[in-house]
Amino acid sequence: MTRHTAETDLALYASGDLPVWRKLAAAWHVRGCEECRGLVETFRLDRDGLHQAADRLPEDIDWDQLSAEMTANIHVGLAAGECVTPRAPKVEVLAWWRPAAAAAGIVVLVAGAWWLNVPQSDTETIAHALQSMFTGQRGTAAQTPAQEDRGPMVRSSSAGVELVENGGRLGIEQSGLLPAMYSVSTQGSASARYVDQDTGQVTITAVYVQ
Amino acid sequence: MFSKFIPKSVPVLAAMLAWSAYGQSLNHKIDLPKDSPVGLLSADFGNSNVIARGGANQIEVNASLSLRNSSQKRIRSMTLMVYAQDGAAGGKGSVAVPTLDAAPGETFSIGIKTLLVRPLANGTPAVEVKLDGVLFDDLSFYGPDTLHSQRTMTVWELEAQRDRKYFKNLLETAGADALGKEMLASLARQGDRSRMGVQMVRGRATNVETDRELQFASLDIPESPIELSKGLARVAGNEARAPRFDIRNRSNRTVQHLEIGWLVKGQQGREFQAASVPGDVKLAPNQSGQMTQDATLRFDRPLAIESMSAFVASVEFSDGTQWVPSRSAIEQPRLRQVIEPSPEEQHLSQIYNKKGLQALIAELKKF
Numbered sequence: 001m002t003r004h005t006a007e008t009d010l011a012l013y014a015s016g017d018l019p020v021w022r023k024l025a026a027a028w029h030v031r032g033c034e035e036c037r038g039l040v041e042t043f044r045l046d047r048d049g050l051h052q053a054a055d056r057l058p059e060d061i062d063w064d065q066l067s068a069e070m071t072a073n074i075h076v077g078l079a080a081g082e083c084v085t086p087r088a089p090k091v092e093v094l095a096w097w098r099p100a101a102a103a104a105g106i107v108v109l110v111a112g113a114w115w116l117n118v119p120q121s122d123t124e125t126i127a128h129a130l131q132s133m134f135t136g137q138r139g140t141a142a143q144t145p146a147q148e149d150r151g152p153m154v155r156s157s158s159a160g161v162e163l164v165e166n167g168g169r170l171g172i173e174q175s176g177l178l179p180a181m182y183s184v185s186t187q188g189s190a191s192a193r194y195v196d197q198d199t200g201q202v203t204i205t206a207v208y209v210q
Numbered sequence: 211m212f213s214k215f216i217p218k219s220v221p222v223l224a225a226m227l228a229w230s231a232y233g234q235s236l237n238h239k240i241d242l243p244k245d246s247p248v249g250l251l252s253a254d255f256g257n258s259n260v261i262a263r264g265g266a267n268q269i270e271v272n273a274s275l276s277l278r279n280s281s282q283k284r285i286r287s288m289t290l291m292v293y294a295q296d297g298a299a300g301g302k303g304s305v306a307v308p309t310l311d312a313a314p315g316e317t318f319s320i321g322i323k324t325l326l327v328r329p330l331a332n333g334t335p336a337v338e339v340k341l342d343g344v345l346f347d348d349l350s351f352y353g354p355d356t357l358h359s360q361r362t363m364t365v366w367e368l369e370a371q372r373d374r375k376y377f378k379n380l381l382e383t384a385g386a387d388a389l390g391k392e393m394l395a396s397l398a399r400q401g402d403r404s405r406m407g408v409q410m411v412r413g414r415a416t417n418v419e420t421d422r423e424l425q426f427a428s429l430d431i432p433e434s435p436i437e438l439s440k441g442l443a444r445v446a447g448n449e450a451r452a453p454r455f456d457i458r459n460r461s462n463r464t465v466q467h468l469e470i471g472w473l474v475k476g477q478q479g480r481e482f483q484a485a486s487v488p489g490d491v492k493l494a495p496n497q498s499g500q501m502t503q504d505a506t507l508r509f510d511r512p513l514a515i516e517s518m519s520a521f522v523a524s525v526e527f528s529d530g531t532q533w534v535p536s537r538s539a540i541e542q543p544r545l546r547q548v549i550e551p552s553p554e555e556q557h558l559s560q561i562y563n564k565k566g567l568q569a570l571i572a573e574l575k576k577f
Contacts, residue, residue: 161303169327171324173325184408190410200561205304208304
């Protein structure tokens with residue numbers, strides 16, 4: 001079914017007052033729609049009739065007053081039209097966005113506060129406990145946080161060397177370099193060796209249990 | 211009410227969050243003794259800062275020290291100690307440069323990139339950098355030696371002398387092409403070597419799985435002053451603990467310290483150097499003894515330990531002199547694949563890799 005151009009647009013089209021794009025659309029429609037073409041013709045005839053009537057008006061008309069009355073009548077007509085035109089139901093597509101945005105903001109703040117204030121070791125322990133609860137399995141030694149160990153711990157890996165002791169951590173790395181080798185000593189130290197790619201200078205970093 | 215509350219509280223909470231993440235300045239101190247053989251020319255701690263994280267201060271030290279050799283001897287290596295000045299326990303760190311070779315009056319720089327996480331405490335966090343030791347080309351030493359740097363740096367220097375001599379000899383007897391091939395082989399070995407992250411804790415870790423006793427295979431170096439006759443460790447999953455070695459001093463000098471290399475092979479067949487086992491002993495000539503360590507190694511990745519090997523990496527005699535394996539000893543195929551190259555070999559091979567054969571030959575001719 002062809003959707004007709006609105007009558008207001010047809011009236012404006014008849015008087016040549018439509019903007020360019022809407023005018024083109026209306027012209028395209030009117031060309032193929034006999035009903036709308038008839039309406040446009042009617043509007044044009046009415047307009048011509050008004051022009052002829054205007055020529056017959058007395059010369060002492062107060063045009064300002066007439067203009068004001070016509071404007072008021074148009075407003076009244078539009079308001080009345082609003083009352084009788086059936087309204088399309090307002091679709092509340094984004095009705096949920098406010099609580100969702102608020103919830104997302106709270107999540108971000110809680111995560112940020114957690115990150116800033118809860119030690120990583122505690123986070124790891126909680127994550128490990130939750131994992132154990134859900135899987136029903138005890139973690140392997142590699143998954144078990146080092147903080148469960150009784151004493152200090154040193155660690156060497158491709159990330160460098162690290163000492164964890166008494167709630168403190170000490171890690172040493174070299175800017176932008178991966179260690180060429182790394183190792184631990186059973187007397188309580190970990191070391192990593194870095195080679196400068198340009199000069200060949202070797203730097204060895206280490207951490208020691210006190 | 212909900213929507214009215216959120217817009218007002220979000221900026222406040224976000225501001226609190228941003229404030230707590232804001233970095234503070236870091237106090238730092240560089241402590242070089244008055245009679246130190248190195249002088250501090252400048253210290254740049256430009257990007258260092260302190261940020262509150264997880265109930266602790268995260269102290270990032272990004273420093274570059276410019277130093278000058280103010281002694282009359284060539285400095286072959288140097289160790290700086292780094293630690294937090296908050297009085298809390300938490301260990302020390304060090305940054306060492308084993309391939310320095312700074313002539314008298316020469317300037318050089320050392321970069322320190324350290325991350326310390328300390329419990330929150332009153333006052334501005336501070337970090338101190340101290341000189342722990344300087345080793346000269348004649349093997350003389352200067353420094354408080356808090357970290358036993360003298361022993362470590364002497365081993366590095368002996369290995370450096372051994373390897374430079376080997377490569378210079380190769381150049382003289384077999385030519386530059388042979389030296390180039392040797393460097394390529396060294397770089398290939400370094401690239402192929404297996405590595406695995408490892409943790410070390412004193413005593414026994416929490417893993418209570420049933421463990422088993424596994425014997426070390428001894429990689430005997432005939433020239434070594436110490437003979438490894440037997441070695442055992444307890445193994446469970448990807449943990450190995452409590453290494454114990456039976457040793458015998460087969461030299462005619464008293465041994466006071468030794469270091470054993472601990473190699474681990476997983477079921478996938480990859481073997482790597484997992485740890486070193488240093489120990490203070492007092493072994494007279496021909497005397498036997500036992501060396502034990504109450505320590506547990508835990509590997510970062512799941513690893514079913516299939517076998518373990520051990521070799522004597524260095525020995526210190528009672529007069530302070532040290533022994534390291536000769537080049538021919540570490541050229542044994544079995545050791546060659548697993549033993550780590552010396553810092554000097556890595557230094558030389560990188561010069562070859564980056565600058566070419568002529569640059570390497572020029573470097574070898576320096577000393």
